[in-house]
Amino acid sequence: xxxxxxxxxxxxxxxxxxxxxxxxxxxxxxxxxxxxxxxxxxxxxxxxxxxxxxxxxxxxxxxxxxxxxxxxxxxxxxxxxxxxxxxxxxxxxxxxxxxxxxxxxxxxxxxxxxxxxxxxxxxxxxxxxxxxxxxxxxxxxxxxxxxxxxxxxxxxxxxxxxxxxxxxxxxxxxxxxxxxxxxxxxxxxxxxxxxxxxxxxxxxxxxxxxxxxxxxxxxxxxxxxxxxxxxxxxxxxxxxxxxxxxxxxxxxxxxxxxxxxxxxxxxxxxxxxxxxxxxxxxxxxxxxxxxxxxxxxxxxxxxxxxxxxxxxxxxxxxxxxxxxxxxxxxxxxxxxxxxxxxxxxxxxxxxxxxxxxxxxxxxxxxxxxxxxxxxxxxxxxxxxxxxxxxxxxx
Amino acid sequence: xxxxxxxxxxxxxxxxxxxxxxxxxxxxxxxxxxxxxxxxxxxxxxxxxxxxxxxxxxxxxxxxxxxxxxxxxxxxxxxxxxxxxxxxxxxxxxxxxxxxxxxxxxx
Numbered sequence: 001x002x003x004x005x006x007x008x009x010x011x012x013x014x015x016x017x018x019x020x021x022x023x024x025x026x027x028x029x030x031x032x033x034x035x036x037x038x039x040x041x042x043x044x045x046x047x048x049x050x051x052x053x054x055x056x057x058x059x060x061x062x063x064x065x066x067x068x069x070x071x072x073x074x075x076x077x078x079x080x081x082x083x084x085x086x087x088x089x090x091x092x093x094x095x096x097x098x099x100x101x102x103x104x105x106x107x108x109x110x111x112x113x114x115x116x117x118x119x120x121x122x123x124x125x126x127x128x129x130x131x132x133x134x135x136x137x138x139x140x141x142x143x144x145x146x147x148x149x150x151x152x153x154x155x156x157x158x159x160x161x162x163x164x165x166x167x168x169x170x171x172x173x174x175x176x177x178x179x180x181x182x183x184x185x186x187x188x189x190x191x192x193x194x195x196x197x198x199x200x201x202x203x204x205x206x207x208x209x210x211x212x213x214x215x216x217x218x219x220x221x222x223x224x225x226x227x228x229x230x231x232x233x234x235x236x237x238x239x240x241x242x243x244x245x246x247x248x249x250x251x252x253x254x255x256x257x258x259x260x261x262x263x264x265x266x267x268x269x270x271x272x273x274x275x276x277x278x279x280x281x282x283x284x285x286x287x288x289x290x291x292x293x294x295x296x297x298x299x300x301x302x303x304x305x306x307x308x309x310x311x312x313x314x315x316x317x318x319x320x321x322x323x324x325x326x327x328x329x330x331x332x333x334x335x336x337x338x339x340x341x342x343x344x345x346x347x348x349x350x351x352x353x354x355x356x357x358x359x360x361x362x363x364x365x366x367x368x369x370x371x372x373x374x375x376x377x378x379x380x381x382x383x384x385x386x387x388x389x390x391x392x393x394x
Numbered sequence: 395x396x397x398x399x400x401x402x403x404x405x406x407x408x409x410x411x412x413x414x415x416x417x418x419x420x421x422x423x424x425x426x427x428x429x430x431x432x433x434x435x436x437x438x439x440x441x442x443x444x445x446x447x448x449x450x451x452x453x454x455x456x457x458x459x460x461x462x463x464x465x466x467x468x469x470x471x472x473x474x475x476x477x478x479x480x481x482x483x484x485x486x487x488x489x490x491x492x493x494x495x496x497x498x499x500x501x
Contacts, residue, residue, distance in 0.1 A: 099416030198418055208419035216406040221417050223410035
């Protein structure tokens with residue numbers, strides 16, 4: 001039986017880690033993910049987990065230690081945020097090209113600079129082409145649930161890729177919510193044991209990991225990663241379906257909220273989706289056909305499924321909690337527009353950048369967004385990309 | 395010699411499906427399949443007449459380019475020698491001399 005308990009997103013992740021009891025955790029503290037290894041070290045001190053907890057001197061070393069542990073054949077995990085993830089950058093690519101199913105609890109925080117500790121997605125968006133599966137959580141419940149699914153996705157024999165489970169710093173990581181938690185034994189059964197086919201500590205088979213790949217091999221190695229990422233699509237859906245069967249909570253690539261007959265839609269990720277849903281409810285009361293899609297799985301990117309979800313929509317707002325400073329909108333905006341191109345060309349789109357460095361977004365901001373979409377459909381002009389919630393002279 | 399799945403079965407014409415997952419290399423001693431000796435700084439020349447088979451040269455070679463057969467060193471493996479000259483430095487009998495890069499026996 002699941003039970004209700006109140007906890008923060010970081011506590012929910014830590015609870016999942018205690019239940020999973022991974023073999024190795026290597027982590028370096030960085031706000032706002034610091035609490036996760038802190039809770040883990042308390043579990044370790046209290047004898048609640050058998051995890052080997054490696055205190056390292058940097059995040060580069062944290063990921064390196066995870067790579068070593070995972071190559072040795074055990075479950076390895078870490079947690080990080082912002083500049084910590086940036087310092088892992090080199091090793092993130094090594095983890096994915098070595099096909100090591102490491103799981104990371106990522107607590108999204110703005111990437112320095114200017115230095116800032118609050119939530120936006122610039123850290124994990126910077127790693128969005130590192131070959132990691134990326135799954136985003138709206139609240140503590142989703143952070144917990146996604147973490148329970150992470151290892152089964154990562155360790156699936158057709159995938160063997162690292163996974164990061166993302167949640168918004170402070171908003172989710174430190175906000176206390178009532179969530180449903182599952183029994184230790186049921187979680188243990190669901191997650192299962194990890195028995196890699198090949199690993200460094202097997203005395204019967206000597207192997208080498210991470211060889212130099214000259215130009216005659218590098219491309220073929222990348223092709224293997226490409227197909228693993230493709231395979232992850234079905235595995236994510238299968239694991240999510242089994243999760244629903246086991247624990248009753250339903251997950252897919254994304255959540256569609258009041259999208260059945262929606263004419264005006266917003267696509268948003270993580271905690272801001274909750275605010276957006278309130279706006280949708282209020283607009284529906286007024287007869288506006290508003291809907292919202294919350295993207296859960298960003299890597300692999302569900303391009304075809306998103307195009308299908310937005311088929312009946314007249315106008316779409318794509319919301320980036322990250323300005324890639326690319327001169328072409330945020331990363332989500334660019335990818336969703338590419339996904340729609342040639343499939344649903346009738347849809348008018350605006351790409352919004354919002355919430356940088358922990359700037360709040362309010363229900364009234366979403367009203368403004370839906371107003372823009374209605375105006376666009378009426379033939380008024382709106383910019384392709386717009387920054388909202390920022391002070392500027394008019 | 396080359397076990398199934400070891401580097402011996404993977405070559406520059408292998409399709410991506412035949413490359414091991416993560417590029418894992420199965421079985422030890424695969425460096426022999428990868429020739430690095432197509433250039434070298436200088437080329438060592440071994441004089442079997444002067445050589446007393448003391449075997450001081452073989453353990454100091456950083457590229458394992460001095461094959462030993464039945465306790466006797468053989469001529470250099472020029473598929474892997476980079477011409478560092480450490481062997482010539484340690485030889486007490488002057489049995490190894492260093493020529494120009496292209497000089498001497500070649501692969």
